[in-house]
Amino acid sequence: MARDFGFLILAVLVLAATCESAVVSPVSESHRSAALELFSPADGSYGSLEETYEALKTFKVLGIEKKHDIRTSSCASVADALKSTSSALKDFVDALRVNSILKCELNSEAVRGIQSKLKDSLNGANSLIDFYYSIGGLVLLKEQISEVDVHLGDADRIFRSIKALGQSDGRWRLSSNNPESSNNAAGIALEALAGVISLATPQIDNSLITTLKNDILKLFDGIERYDDGTCYFDEKLVGARGHQSPLSSSASVVRGIAAIAAATTETLNLPGEKILGLAKFFLGVGVPGSAHDLYHQIDALSCLENIRESTPLILSLPATVISVTKKDQLKVRASTVLGSPAPTLSVRLMQIFVSGSKDASVIDQKLKFDAASGMHVLETLPKNIDVGSYIFSFEVIFHNPEHKKTYVSGGRTRVLVHITGVIKTDNAEIVILDGDRGSVETQKKLKLPGDNAVALSANHLQKLRLSFDLSTPFGNVFKPHQAFLKLRHESGVDHIFLVGNSGKKFEIILDFLGLVEKFFYLSGRYDIQLTVGDADMENSFLQPLGFVELDLPDAPEKATRPPPQAVDPYSRYGPKAEISHIFRAPEKRPAKELSLAFLGLVLVPFFGFLAGLAQLGPNLKNFPKSTVPSTFAILFHLGIAAVLALYALFWLKLDLFTTLKALGLLGMFLMFVGHKTLSHLASTSSKLKSV
Amino acid sequence: MGKSATTRDVHALFHSLRSAYAATANHLKIIDLYIFFAIATALIQVAYMAIVGSFPFNSFLSGVLSCVGTAVLAVSLRIQVNKDNKEFKDLPPERAFADFVLCNLVLHLVIMNFLG
Numbered sequence: 001m002a003r004d005f006g007f008l009i010l011a012v013l014v015l016a017a018t019c020e021s022a023v024v025s026p027v028s029e030s031h032r033s034a035a036l037e038l039f040s041p042a043d044g045s046y047g048s049l050e051e052t053y054e055a056l057k058t059f060k061v062l063g064i065e066k067k068h069d070i071r072t073s074s075c076a077s078v079a080d081a082l083k084s085t086s087s088a089l090k091d092f093v094d095a096l097r098v099n100s101i102l103k104c105e106l107n108s109e110a111v112r113g114i115q116s117k118l119k120d121s122l123n124g125a126n127s128l129i130d131f132y133y134s135i136g137g138l139v140l141l142k143e144q145i146s147e148v149d150v151h152l153g154d155a156d157r158i159f160r161s162i163k164a165l166g167q168s169d170g171r172w173r174l175s176s177n178n179p180e181s182s183n184n185a186a187g188i189a190l191e192a193l194a195g196v197i198s199l200a201t202p203q204i205d206n207s208l209i210t211t212l213k214n215d216i217l218k219l220f221d222g223i224e225r226y227d228d229g230t231c232y233f234d235e236k237l238v239g240a241r242g243h244q245s246p247l248s249s250s251a252s253v254v255r256g257i258a259a260i261a262a263a264t265t266e267t268l269n270l271p272g273e274k275i276l277g278l279a280k281f282f283l284g285v286g287v288p289g290s291a292h293d294l295y296h297q298i299d300a301l302s303c304l305e306n307i308r309e310s311t312p313l314i315l316s317l318p319a320t321v322i323s324v325t326k327k328d329q330l331k332v333r334a335s336t337v338l339g340s341p342a343p344t345l346s347v348r349l350m351q352i353f354v355s356g357s358k359d360a361s362v363i364d365q366k367l368k369f370d371a372a373s374g375m376h377v378l379e380t381l382p383k384n385i386d387v388g389s390y391i392f393s394f395e396v397i398f399h400n401p402e403h404k405k406t407y408v409s410g411g412r413t414r415v416l417v418h419i420t421g422v423i424k425t426d427n428a429e430i431v432i433l434d435g436d437r438g439s440v441e442t443q444k445k446l447k448l449p450g451d452n453a454v455a456l457s458a459n460h461l462q463k464l465r466l467s468f469d470l471s472t473p474f475g476n477v478f479k480p481h482q483a484f485l486k487l488r489h490e491s492g493v494d495h496i497f498l499v500g501n502s503g504k505k506f507e508i509i510l511d512f513l514g515l516v517e518k519f520f521y522l523s524g525r526y527d528i529q530l531t532v533g534d535a536d537m538e539n540s541f542l543q544p545l546g547f548v549e550l551d552l553p554d555a556p557e558k559a560t561r562p563p564p565q566a567v568d569p570y571s572r573y574g575p576k577a578e579i580s581h582i583f584r585a586p587e588k589r590p591a592k593e594l595s596l597a598f599l600g601l602v603l604v605p606f607f608g609f610l611a612g613l614a615q616l617g618p619n620l621k622n623f624p625k626s627t628v629p630s631t632f633a634i635l636f637h638l639g640i641a642a643v644l645a646l647y648a649l650f651w652l653k654l655d656l657f658t659t660l661k662a663l664g665l666l667g668m669f670l671m672f673v674g675h676k677t678l679s680h681l682a683s684t685s686s687k688l689k690s691v
Numbered sequence: 692m693g694k695s696a697t698t699r700d701v702h703a704l705f706h707s708l709r710s711a712y713a714a715t716a717n718h719l720k721i722i723d724l725y726i727f728f729a730i731a732t733a734l735i736q737v738a739y740m741a742i743v744g745s746f747p748f749n750s751f752l753s754g755v756l757s758c759v760g761t762a763v764l765a766v767s768l769r770i771q772v773n774k775d776n777k778e779f780k781d782l783p784p785e786r787a788f789a790d791f792v793l794c795n796l797v798l799h800l801v802i803m804n805f806l807g
Binding site for chain 2: 605686
């Protein structure tokens with residue numbers, strides 16, 4: 001039951017996230033611990049210089065003191081990258097970036113070599129990436145080593161060549177031969193242009209900066225939005241460099257815009273709503289799972305925090321479920337995206353909407369600021385707020401009117417709040433009424449929620465009535481999401497009824513005369529179970545109340561059968577019923593003595609044959625006398641005897657194929673011998689005849 | 692009166708048959724004896740089946756048919772060996788005997804297989 005309750009809460013919160021009232025929370029300890037976990041050095045370094053930079057920048061923004069001692073190895077790789085002649089532009093820039101955080105000692109000769117390389121590549125650059133890296137490297141050099149001269153004389157030309165790669169919809173192409181444009185490239189271009197502006201002597205022509213401002217506004221026109229105001233930049237086409245996620249594209253654009261805002265003193269008139277939307281997008285990611293994503297998120301949020309003219313402010317609620325029974329108080333926190341405290345302001349609760357309906361009430365109540373916790377507290381709930389789900393609409397009022405121009409708070413912030421409480425159940429009783437007269441036959445009082453075990457009996461002419469009162473802690477009417485009465489027959493068939501209400505009183509009357517057919521004419525014991533539940537009810541219950549013995553008339557011929565009950569899935573794997581095989585009754589065999597008697601009787605003719613033979617007196621006169629024919633004659637007789645013995649063996653244990661094989665051999669022998677004998681006999685008799 | 696004449700005739704018939712039979716050659720008498728006792732064995736088996744029922748029917752059949760078959764083969768041997776039989780004048784009796792032995796062996800192979 002608690003699980004169902006929890007699931008309901010989760011479902012409602014998920015729904016809330018898709019509605020207009022999502023709540024985001026600023027950067028917190030979970031981000032810091034994730035950073036320490038994701039950026040953990042392997043073998044004393046974070047990997048390439050780019051990864052080292054990402055790790056160092058993230059730690060710096062989150063304020064984590066570097067726990068991992070990688071300074072020596074990183075400085076060594078920085079020095080190597082700067083010294084080597086075969087490094088690409090990207091490696092120089094990555095090394096300089098790492099150095100900007102670590103501040104290692106740099107060899108001045110290497111620095112001069114870098115400077116000349118960067119300047120040469122800038123002069124020969126024609127793709128956006130070349131411009132980006134060469135200008136970026138020069139800016140970093142200027143920051144770190146002040147005596148280096150990196151001023152750009154022909155800044156206008158460079159500015160225009162970068163702008164030439166831009167498109168009318170605010171996006172940029174990576175090079176002139178590549179028609180694909182992306183937001184990511186726009187971010188890179190803006191950073192490069194910011195670098196040009198900051199390095200240019202004399203100052204860049206203001207008209208160019210004005211056109212740049214228009215480009216930025218056009219870029220914002222292409223931003224994607226969610227219903228709740230979250231904005232992000234996404235790539236429409238998958239470029240050759242693979243798919244850029246919305247997180248990295250949006251982070252790139254934010255970096256570009258922040259760089260421009262920092263480089264020029266002019267106001268950019270950025271759309272505050274969209275800046276706040278971007279802040280919500282980055283915070284809405286939560287804690288990313290990969291190091292790259294965490295870097296993009298944290299870097300973008302730090303850029304947003306430091307944007308001069310539209311710093312986003314976030315209203316976050318640590319708890320959106322308030323219990324009136326426990327006398328919880330609604331607390332709101334106003335902070336920047338990185339969790340730093342906001343300037344002095346007050347939060348006012350302007351309106352309350354009842355969730356799921358169009359009712360709204362205008363409140364305009366100021367929340368008290370608690371300096372100790374930094375939270376704005378709603379000390380007392382408005383008068384007409386009872387247990388239920390509401391959307392609270394807050395507004396931020398700055399104490400200093402100047403702040404309104406530099407901070408963006410997004411007008412009204414809508415938050416889904418659940419007010420929960422313990423619902424009181426009173427006057428619960430279950431009654432059996434006589435059908436015709438309506439008089440009470442049995443009446444039992446119930447304790448809800450609590451242990452009940454009523455034992456009732458009824459026949460089909462009677463009615464069952466269950467009634468109880470529900471009221472909120474403030475004594476108002478409460479209509480829960482679920483109020484069910486379930487009757488379950490001992491065979492497993494169950495029936496569910498909704499309990500309706502009029503005001504506080506909840507009542508259901510079951511007229512068994514009308515329900516006889518619905519109950520499939522099953523008489524017997526029915527267990528009664530009552531369920532009352534709601535997302536905002538802290539004491540939802542699902543309770544067995546007892547049982548009622550129902551006496552229903554017998555089912556007529558045509559009545560519907562109750563549905564078959566679900567088979568217990570585990571019984572499928574248990575042992576099955578014993579099968580008793582029915583064998584064919586064996587044939588009646590004769591008595592043993594009878595069979596033996598007949599065996600003797602059958603042999604009698606044989607002996608009779610021998611006796612008759614003796615009487616007739618056959619002789620062996622014609623048996624051959626001389627050696628060779630006599631051998632053959634003897635072998636002939638032996639052969640026949642052998643064949644008969646083979647047959648006896650065949651009957652006793654041999655199979656047909658073995659017998660046939662043996663018979664074939666014996667037969668050939670017998671043929672030979674027999675032929676010899678008989679031909680000899682034939683020749684002797686014919687000799688006799690002729691003689 | 693007629694009765695005694697009939698019986699006297701029957702007796703005379705028997706007597707003449709017996710004397711005629713006594714004139715047959717010895718080897719033919721041996722074959723006749725063999726046939727007689729083969730049929731007797733078959734009859735005993737049929738009587739047994741009549742008493743106890745034909746449960747292993749294949750055994751009954753094989754037993755009876757072996758007796759009957761061997762009797763039939765002996766009859767054909769007798770026909771072929773009989774010197775008075777003009778049809779088989781040129782057939783040497785040894786050849787007929789060899790046929791008899793061979794056919795008997797084949798018959799008994801089949802019988803043994805069918806006996807079960």
